[in-house]
Amino acid sequence: MASALKTALLDELAHLRTIAHDLLFSGTYIYPIKGILYTLHHKSLWQPLLSRSAKTLTLGLGITTTMFFFTYLPQAALLTFTAGPFLAPFSAALLVLSESSTITTFLARSFLLADAMAETFDATLLERGEDALVARERAVTAVPGGSSSDKGGAGTGAGGRLGGRLKHPIEKLSPQVLVRSLLYLPLNFVPVVGTIAYVYLQGKRVGPVAHGRYFQLKGWGRKEREAWVEGQGRRGAYTAFGMTAFALEMIPFASIVMAFTNTVGAALWAADMEKATR
Template sequence: MSDKLKHMAVAEANSARAASHDVLKSGAYLYPIKGIIYFATHKGLWGPFMSRAGRTISLGIGVTSFMFFFTYVPQMAIMAFTSGPLAAFSAGLLVLSESSTITNILSRSFLVEDALLDTFDGTLIARDLEPLVAQGRQVKPQSGGRDAMARLGKMISKPLARFTPQALFRSLIYLPLNLIPVVGTVLYIAVQGKRLGPALHTRYFQLKGWNARQREEWVSKNRGAYTGLGMAAFALEMVPFASIAFSFTNMVGAALWAADLEKETK
């Protein structure tokens, strides 16, 4: 397993090095930050997040408590060889990072899927893209000061995938990279960001009516941009106790990029 993990790390490092120029050139990595600002300044988008906050916080506390009880001491023992006297501190940060990742996977799959979808669609409506949103759900007419979220009607189609053991395994198999100080964490973010970037636009692809081949061609053409978007988004979602909040702002950021892409094509 260690040799396999080493080969995976080397492959991802080479891939990330080759794509780094495209990542920086695209500027897509800025959209998660734009999402934070837009979300903070548009109170009408807060509803879906606030409705799920209590349950997701409870889940996060439960997962974090479990992880510290069962994994903190073994990981501290391992990190004693790589971090020396800072092993206790480094292991604590690692457990918090792992807990955030697991909490985010579980909450996205079981608690906040519909809320994230509403947030994405609501942001598009706030950016005057009602015709695009109407491809995937009913949109109520604007009247009486109704905000973007209040205009969301019945869903026609839902693209976000439910939880699967394979998805959890793919996310957890790379966690040992964090045992390597600094470099390992950067590689871990790069690996997960490469996966998360296109996933953030799953709803956009569906609203566009693209089939699997069209999606793959578009993502391949814009691989650097999606990798940058995913890396920035995933880094935010690694922040302990704030990962769920950032998953909502990341959806806002992804929707803002989709809105800009739409306006560029007109």
């Protein structure tokens, strides 16, 4: 496993050199931050998360408790050799929280929040005036009073204009995503450099996944999606977005909230791209 992980890391470093310029200068790493600010100012976007908060909190607490009970001491012992005896307990706690967050986010996205995150993505697009794009997949009611801007409570705004989905079910994350994420976790045993490599590898995956709903609204299949992500320097842009988004989702006890604000950020980016193409 160590040899395979080393080979994969070297391949990724070689690939990183080819996209470094686009990663640094695309500016897409700002969109997850924009997502946080936009969500704070549009209360209707809170509703999909709040309506499922109890189940999500129960899932997260159960997974975190189980992970600390079974994995904290073994990992603290291993980290003694890399981080030293004084930092090992603290580093092990952060690592277990990261593992718990990864598992919780995967399970929540797959079984509890898939529809809610799609609703959040679509509502954000409506807030940005992309009614025609959203209407490709679901019914959209007319704009009350000629404006979709939401400055009111959680029950008003663009979310209230969304009807049932018309065509395709929401895509769920595959089990391979969770397995790959857990295989990359040992990189965190290497201080600083290992964590940066871990965030990069995850960011490369997370970026395109964040636009899964956008690709669905565009009606693109797998080949069209891959061609879009890899074309015209967009791979670096997607990786930059994914790195920031994933780093935010690593924050202990805030991963699910950040997953929603990242969804808003991804929708803001999609809206900007739609406007640019017009």
